[in-house]
Amino acid sequence: MAMSGWQAVKLVVNTINLSTLTGVLVGVLGRARFSRGPRGLFYATGYRLKFPVAGAFTIGNLILTKHDRAYFDEQPTLIKHEERHSWQYFCLIGLPMLPLYILAASWSLLRTGCPASRNIFERLAGLDDGGYTEYPVQSLGKTLSQAFSALRSHPRGQ
Numbered sequence: 001m002a003m004s005g006w007q008a009v010k011l012v013v014n015t016i017n018l019s020t021l022t023g024v025l026v027g028v029l030g031r032a033r034f035s036r037g038p039r040g041l042f043y044a045t046g047y048r049l050k051f052p053v054a055g056a057f058t059i060g061n062l063i064l065t066k067h068d069r070a071y072f073d074e075q076p077t078l079i080k081h082e083e084r085h086s087w088q089y090f091c092l093i094g095l096p097m098l099p100l101y102i103l104a105a106s107w108s109l110l111r112t113g114c115p116a117s118r119n120i121f122e123r124l125a126g127l128d129d130g131g132y133t134e135y136p137v138q139s140l141g142k143t144l145s146q147a148f149s150a151l152r153s154h155p156r157g158q
Helices: 005-016 019-029 069-073 076-091 097-112 120-125 140-153
Strands: 033-036 042-045 057-059 062-064
Touching (some): 019 042, 042 069, 097 140
Parallel strands (some): 042 062
């Protein structure tokens, strides 16, 4: 699987900035199986932890999923989406991506009820390619009201 010069640079930078190595640590904790992907990417399949809740997620140049390798082979647009996230780690010098992503997901959840819809990182990676739906922005009052209603109706201790 040939890599362009920039993809090789990204691979090296995302290794040096510790984002890919952090992804490997997360994959080991999730008892994933590792394999080589296209364009300097790596796959961690069979990920067993319950967090994050996603079909796939990327840390550095490593794409993790609970699914098997065929899941990636069958979804080339998802790989392109996740590869764009690997470029985001490159541009943000690695691990600062994680708290910034959480902040962006929180903002999106607050504004739309969906952690991806107004998340700048998901939008830049391509919502459709990631399998996300774009939801309309709601007023903060409506969103907060819905959140508090959900908290009140949630069974505690289960």
